[in-house]
Amino acid sequence: MNPESPSEFAIDPVRVEFRNVETERAFQRHHLIRSRSSLHLTLLFCSAFYLAFAMTDVAALGYGRVTLVLFVGRMLVAITAVMGLYLLRDQSESIVAHWFVASAAEVVGMATFALIVWFRPSEIPWHAMSLCIMLMVVYVFIPNRLVIAKGIAIAATAAFILIAVEKGTLTGSDALTMSMLLLLANSFGLVAARRYHRLWRDEYRALMDLKHQSIRDHLTGCYNRRHLHEALLPMEIARAERSRHWLTLVVCDIDHFKRINDTFGHQTGDAVLQHIAALLQAMTRRHVDSVVRYGGEEFLLVLSQTDLDGALSAAERLRAAIVDNPTVEAVSGSIPTTASFGVLAVDFSIAAHGATEKSLIAAADALLYEAKEAGRNSIRCGEWSDAAAGRVVGSLPLTIYDSGSPDRYPLHADWAEAQ
Incomplete structure (x- = not known):
């Protein structure tokens, strides 16, 4: 609402x-x-x-x-x-x-x-x-x-x-x-x-x-970080634990956003943020998924009852939509934009004690930076493992989803092979 x-x-x-x-x-x-x-x-x-x-x-x-x-x-x-x-x-x-x-x-x-x-x-x-x-x-x-x-x-x-x-x-x-x-x-x-x-x-x-x-970001209309930590994520984790369902966090970061601000100005940067926020909210399930503005140009999506394959499909649709729909601004014209994604899926039917708010966000954020280092405009994914909890995030079983690769499907097969 x-x-x-x-x-x-x-x-x-x-x-x-x-x-x-x-x-x-x-x-x-x-x-x-x-x-x-x-x-x-x-x-x-x-x-x-x-x-x-x-x-x-x-x-x-x-x-x-x-x-x-x-x-x-x-x-x-x-x-x-x-x-x-x-x-x-x-x-x-x-x-x-x-x-x-x-x-x-x-x-x-x-x-x-x-x-x-x-x-x-x-x-x-x-x-x-x-x-x-x-x-x-x-x-x-x-x-x-x-x-x-x-x-x-x-x-x-x-x-x-x-x-x-x-x-x-x-x-x-x-x-x-x-x-x-x-x-x-x-x-x-x-x-x-x-x-x-x-x-x-x-x-x-x-x-x-x-x-x-009180719970929305004034610029983009997404949930704010305070609401994420105080209510949204604790509630979603508790619900997933109780129902033993999947829960996926997707971290989205706009590529080269500082360059956009430096080139076109902060007003244009705000327009880019609003445009991408609108895309994220329009392409996720209303009253089921949640979009949070987590940082300056970073968004966090909480996808309820969504496994790794479903989250990767959603992330690819969002990545492609951002590429295909540049921001149109009155003064600066059409501004092409790309974004990188870190996707972390948690199966709460097997996850036990390590899947806390802090650890899940840290793992998803680390996946985002892996995507940035891989060349941006790409997606890096991982499935949470209690066995890897407490160690460095790089120890998590991961697979790279390279959006530019012609053989990026089937996702599940790639994931099984990486496991």
């Missing part, structure tokens, strides 16, 4: 949700703890009051069959809330489960309220006041999708008006006044809910912008 792309944070004016499905899902996950806490409190609070107001049924109707029916309805509200809380405990990370519990509580609560109004029609004005409060709860206090909350609130309001007209003894003017007040309550509730939903999403966008700035 790129916070610099306005389309990813565009909000649908009707649903008041992010148009981008992935962005909306990330927003919901971000607010999941807050939503769960708010839902717990509201369900318990409303259930307690629903049960407590059973005393008003007794006061209005006395002890009898109707009072028992209404008590069963009030108990159903409490049971729905308790079952919803148990579901949330088991499905605490499910966004859909939270929406389901919220919607079920709203539907059951409003249906029970309609039942109460049906059997106690002489108190329509008081019921209208209660409905206004319940509408505010549905719109603002129960965390749910706005389109669902709006549908439930409008349906409940319509059902109440129909029951009031059918069972109540209101005059025409009283019925009109009550309907207008309920319309006003819905309008205020909807406006408040829309404002809250939009404010939460604006806050989320601002937070993502700040996070983007």
